[in-house]
Amino acid sequence: MKQNDECTSSGGTHPAAYRAPEGPDADHPQRPLTLPPDTTLERFQDFMHRIGRIVGPDNATVIASNAELQHEDYLDPSKAHDVRPSLRAPATHCLTSLFSIGRNVGYGGAAPRVPGSIGLDMGRNMKRILDVNVDGAYALLEPGVTFIDLHDYLVKNNLRDKLWIDVPDLGGGSVIENTIERGVGNTPYGDHWMMHCGMEVVLPDGTLWRSGMGGLPNPKADPNDPPHEQLPNETWGLFNYGFGPYNDGIFSQSSLGIVVKMGIWLMANPGGYQSYLITLPRDKDLHAALEIIRPLRVGMVLQNVPTMRDILLDAAVMGDRKSYTSSDKPLTDEEMDAIAAKLNLGRWNFYGAVYGPKPIRDVMLQVIKGAFLQIEGAKYYEPEDMPDNLVLQTRHDTLQGTPSTTELKWVDWLPNGAHLFFSPIAKVSGDDGVAQYDVTRRRCEEAGLDFIGTFVVGMREMHHIVCIVYDRKDPVSRKKALWLLRTLIDDAAERGWGEYRTHLSVMDQIAKTYSFNDCAQLKLNEKIKEALDPKGIMAPGKNGVWPKKYKAADWSVPSN
CATH class of the missing domain: 3.30.43 (Uridine Diphospho-n-acetylenolpyruvylglucosamine Reductase; domain 2)
Structure with missing residues (x-):
């Protein structure tokens, strides 16, 4: 260890x-x-x-x-x-x-x-897959295990026909790190924090703590082993809550402990799978599409975590900006319509999948197509219909739990490409989605940058991921990107939209937007920090939570 x-x-x-x-x-x-x-x-x-x-x-x-x-x-x-x-x-x-x-x-x-x-x-030496339990459909991992590692393990051990993992768009990250940052994937198990079960955490005072059922000793464990090597209780990876207060949440997006083991639920092979793409030809179709999505998602007809992607996100995966335009101005609607036509895509593109035996899939797809194809000009495709569409082929893999790094290509939209994410939460509604799109696109154009974004649809909300792409070697481009991110945070807070995750340079700014009842949420987090880490030794300032010995103002991040 x-x-x-x-x-x-x-x-x-x-x-x-x-x-x-x-x-x-x-x-x-x-x-x-x-x-x-x-x-x-x-x-x-x-x-x-x-x-x-x-x-x-x-x-x-x-x-x-x-x-x-x-x-x-x-x-x-x-x-x-x-x-x-x-x-x-x-x-x-x-x-x-x-x-x-x-x-x-x-x-x-x-x-x-x-x-x-x-x-x-944590990933350098702690890379063990400690257990894959087929009957319980879960894995127990150390922090260095990536989504690619876990997938390869299932393939190597002939378990892929029994168990699937859920993967985010990029598969090279740590499963534990992504989960405790409350990252999102693509299959029905796409809410990674919801699918975790059992944590082993080293607290700031050196105490080793196991959550939930892990607090119950395993009678089969060797009591002579050190605590971290003792076998966990057999129900640790099966039931989250254990007995008494449920404490797992304070170790997500926090600075309160070092997660050294975690259980993650795996998806039983559903017995069949079909991915699809629905293209929507007009920018204004976003409103109608989101109104269609909401009842289908809440009703579980849309089984997975589907995405509604702006045309430039797909275009950026398939080429850099210079391959579409010689202009250095933000692309106009007419230019984006031309790009969509060139790629045989819509202004908005909806990617999803259905799971289960063929009769179930057929019924689900009949309902989905019947709803979306009411939008004038909407078209339905499956991967075999568009073999040269890199995005659809990649989504076909990730929507069935096969990791990839292909989608990082969109960062090369600009030379020396880099990006910041702006990630507010919205209701799944046409009015809210269009409002967020209008605000974020207007600010992107004000900064001289293209709007690139996607709506990632959860059970009852949407993560609106705005991809702020800039040239990391150009001081002017960097300044634009940081101004845009900070401005969008204020714009969102004024409208009641909060980010679920953020870049470390704006953590304090976002923490302050969660200001209900004189910042009661932040004050509680500070009290817990003081109780568990009174010396303030662990990740001070993460997500705006500072130990008493620090003054946040002394560590403010410069504008550029």
């Missing part, structure tokens, strides 16, 4: 990295560019020396050269900073930060919140 302790720092214009020295200087770690808060160099070096003795020199590294910053690929991200920075310096790191893989792209990557840090790289 080794963990990698990595010190990140943000002095000068860049944080930097080096491995602990070997030979005569091995006991004297070099100076990081920025020391952790209230820490002397002597104290820091003593700490790193002691850490190295515990985890080994290969697992105790210090960031102090530019080498780590050059890791910009999604599958090989930097562990020192946000690989898609929107600020001049990739400027935010924290005292004790936690990450599993560091592929939380669009929300900050591996970068924590406060300059000067000790980072725990």
Whole structure:
């Protein structure tokens, strides 16, 4: 159960990295560019020396050269900073930060919140799939297990015909990290937090805690084993709640503990599957389509987590901006209509799937087609109808739990492409969807950027994911993107829309928008933080929750 302790720092214009020295200087770690808060160099070096003795020199590294910053690929991200920075310096790191893989792209990557840090790289050595229970249809994982890893495990062990996993659009991220950040996938099991069951957490005081049924000892466990190696109770992965207060939620999107194991429910092979695409020719068709979606989703006719994608999101997967236009202005309706015609797509494109034996699928599809094809000009396609449509072919895989990294191509819409996500929640209604689209598109065009977005439809709400794509090497483009994100947060709050997840540079801003009853929600989070982490050592500032010893104003993020 080794963990990698990595010190990140943000002095000068860049944080930097080096491995602990070997030979005569091995006991004297070099100076990081920025020391952790209230820490002397002597104290820091003593700490790193002691850490190295515990985890080994290969697992105790210090960031102090530019080498780590050059890791910009999604599958090989930097562990020192946000690989898609929107600020001049990739400027935010924290005292004790936690990450599993560091592929939380669009929300900050591996970068924590406060300059000067000790980072725990949970994915470096904790990569075990501890159990896949076929009868109970769940897996027990460590933080380093990615969606690709879990899928490959099922295939290698001939379990794919029995169990499916749910995957987000990009499959390279940690299952645990995505789940505790309340990420979303595509199948009927797409609400990942809803599908978790059983957590093992190291608390700030070192206590090892198991949630739910994990609090009950397993009579088959060897009491001589250390607690983290003792077999869990057999119902740990089957029933979330256990006895007494249910505490799992305080460890999602939080800075209250280190999740070292988690159970995740898997989907039993449904016995059949059919993906589909419905294209809607006009921009104004969004309203009618959302009114159709709501009763079908609540009634479970739409079984999975379907998506309503703007034409530019699909276009960006299949080509960069220069392949469609030579203009440097935001694309007009006429230009987007031309792109849709060129790609044989609609202005809005609805991707979904039905699951189960063929008679069930046929009935479901009959209802779905009968509803959507009432919209003038709407068309229905299955993957074999459009073999060259990269998006449809990729969605066909992800909607049945096969991970991919293909959809990251849309980030290359601009040169040196990077992105921020703006992610407000909306009602599943035509009025609300159109209102959010109108506000976000208008602000995108005001910033000189194209609107690229999708509505991800949950059981009773929609995640509206606005993809703010910019050139990370262009200061003007970076400034536009950050202005746009901060402006949209205020626009949304004025209309009663809140974000469910965000980039670390605007965490404080969003936390303040949840201001009911004099910010009662934030104050409760601060009280829990003080109770569990009174020294404020773990990820201070994450999602706007600061320990008492910190003043948020002292750690404000610059405009650019």
